[in-house]
Amino acid sequence: MRLFDTHAHLDDGQFREDRDQVVQQARTAGVELIVNVGCDLVSSRQSIALATAYPFIYAAVGIHPHDAANMGSGDWAVLAEMAGHPRVVAIGEIGLDFYRDRSPRPAQQEVFSKQLALARRLKKPVIIHDRDAHGEVMDILKRQAGGLTGVLHCFSGSWEMAQFCLRLGFYISIAGPVTYLNSRQLPEIARKVPRDRLLIETDCPYLTPHPWRGKRNDPSFVRLVAEKVAAVRGEDPAELAWQTLVNGCTLFGIPVPGYDPTTI
Numbered sequence: 001m002r003l004f005d006t007h008a009h010l011d012d013g014q015f016r017e018d019r020d021q022v023v024q025q026a027r028t029a030g031v032e033l034i035v036n037v038g039c040d041l042v043s044s045r046q047s048i049a050l051a052t053a054y055p056f057i058y059a060a061v062g063i064h065p066h067d068a069a070n071m072g073s074g075d076w077a078v079l080a081e082m083a084g085h086p087r088v089v090a091i092g093e094i095g096l097d098f099y100r101d102r103s104p105r106p107a108q109q110e111v112f113s114k115q116l117a118l119a120r121r122l123k124k125p126v127i128i129h130d131r132d133a134h135g136e137v138m139d140i141l142k143r144q145a146g147g148l149t150g151v152l153h154c155f156s157g158s159w160e161m162a163q164f165c166l167r168l169g170f171y172i173s174i175a176g177p178v179t180y181l182n183s184r185q186l187p188e189i190a191r192k193v194p195r196d197r198l199l200i201e202t203d204c205p206y207l208t209p210h211p212w213r214g215k216r217n218d219p220s221f222v223r224l225v226a227e228k229v230a231a232v233r234g235e236d237p238a239e240l241a242w243q244t245l246v247n248g249c250t251l252f253g254i255p256v257p258g259y260d261p262t263t264i
């Protein structure tokens, strides 16, 4: 199976002891590409470092809504400079989190909007985090997503919201919760998303798929997401995995591994 984990946090402290081993095991498990996603300036910088160290890891840089309130005026220039790095393929993760509300909502909305503008200016896709803020995320996208593309990562909204995002030209990324035994709505959405707009991810070290819930998540487990999504769609897992890899390459502007355009 050829896999693309489109959303990982390998910079997380949980990988401090064995990061390289985790990366190599993921490769052995068929993970050909990974996007490592930043949440603040520090993790964004670490994402770039990982993407520089490993040719099959790419970086996204951005400020998570949890950290919106910590953004100082001087930090914007730092973020913009990092966003221009050649290994940076997206602005993310950005969005709204009204579940934990770690930053005041007006600050979350302002930082989200500014990063949408940054992405538009740099012509990069966005990776959107939305937790319990579906209506507000759609409102902001309705007003500010013109000229942008991106992905709703770890999608948790309704099918109506998925359709709204698909109409905007966005992708829908499915994470480990699709494998959970009590998951009803998400498998149904994973079944209905058009095949050319579907991505898969781990969001590791969080959201470990069944049957490893409670254990640390890592990119090799994206295979379990691929298998579950393929099962609900009645498709071959390897073909589904391959399709999501190609989709990820299309969205992030990454060459498909093993494909040499000069031979065409």
Ligand SMILES: [Zn+2]
Residues within 6 Å of the ligand: 093, 128, 129, 130, 153, 154
């Ligand atoms: Zn997220």
Ligand SMILES: [Zn+2]
Residues within 6 Å of the ligand: 007, 009, 037, 093, 203
């Ligand atoms: Zn994440």
